[in-house]
Amino acid sequence: MSRELWEAVDSYLTGLLVAPDPALDEALAAAAAAGLPPHEVSPSQGKLLHLLARLRGARRILEVGTLGGYSTVWLARALPGDGLLVTLELEPRYAAVAEETVARAGFADRVEVRVGPAQESLARLAGEEGDPFDLVFLDADKARSADDLASVLPLTRMGTLLVADNVVRAGEVANEASPDASVLGVRRFLELVAAEPRLDAVALQTVGVKGHDGFALALVIAAADDVG
Numbered sequence: 188m189s190r191e192l193w194e195a196v197d198s199y200l201t202g203l204l205v206a207p208d209p210a211l212d213e214a215l216a217a218a219a220a221a222g223l224p225p226h227e228v229s230p231s232q233g234k235l236l237h238l239l240a241r242l243r244g245a246r247r248i249l250e251v252g253t254l255g256g257y258s259t260v261w262l263a264r265a266l267p268g269d270g271l272l273v274t275l276e277l278e279p280r281y282a283a284v285a286e287e288t289v290a291r292a293g294f295a296d297r298v299e300v301r302v303g304p305a306q307e308s309l310a311r312l313a314g315e316e317g318d319p320f321d322l323v324f325l326d327a328d329k330a331r332s333a334d335d336l337a338s339v340l341p342l343t344r345m346g347t348l349l350v351a352d353n354v355v356r357a358g359e360v361a362n363e364a365s366p367d368a369s370v371l372g373v374r375r376f377l378e379l380v381a382a383e384p385r386l387d388a389v390a391l392q393t394v395g396v397k398g399h400d401g402f403a404l405a406l407v408i409a410a411a412d413d414v415g
């Protein structure tokens with residue numbers, strides 16, 4: 188099956204089911220104009236994140252890896268008026284683009300963009316008062332995603348949904364001999380998910396305008412003090 192066919196089907200489905208949206212188009216344009224890498228989720232993937240957050244009834248969302256704020260806007264759209272989305276970004280330049288995109292979309296009151304290494308931001312979050320997050324989207328440096336998961340788990344509750352992007356990487360995830368740091372990181376992440384008794388998970392391949400990749404979904408099925 189060819190990449191052209193994946194893209195044609197993705198475009199057809201997106202055209203049918205994902206309404207055109209100026210705020211999201213502007214988010215992509217602002218990121219491209221600022222020279223950010225084109226690593227946003229696709230429109231249909233963004234809508235999937237949005238629907239998952241609504242399905243979860245999410246009031247508090249954590250995103251690890253903001254980039255220019257495209258997925259941030261999709262997720263913020265799922266929040267109630269008094270909801271909160273905390274999004275963590277390593278690169279100050281990317282975070283500045285995201286701040287503007289979030290403000291332009293009308294979500295500055297609900298979205299906090301925090302700049303710095305994810306591990307530091309997650310440690311700071313763990314020290315703050317605040318309810319657990321209802322949904323977590325993991326989309327930062329894939330080489331470190333197992334560490335991110337370990338730091339995120341204490342910020343969750345039974346029923347929290349974790350979604351991880353880019354877990355297939357054009358099929359390289361199944362290549363035991365891959366020397367690629369992102370592939371190794373994703374494999375370590377998936378192994379940690381599989382071994383974690385607080386999580387019940389699945390991972391699915393996707394094809395479309397972003398090529399061949401995939402999501403992992405993991406549901407937190409026990410309270411932190413129930414296991415290990």
Ligand code: DHB
Pocket residue numbers: 226227228326327352353
């Ligand atoms: C890369 C990162 C992403 O989050 C993504 O969705 C696609 C590619 C990357 O770093 O290559």
Ligand code: MG
Pocket residue numbers: 226227228326352353
């Ligand atoms: Mg991604």
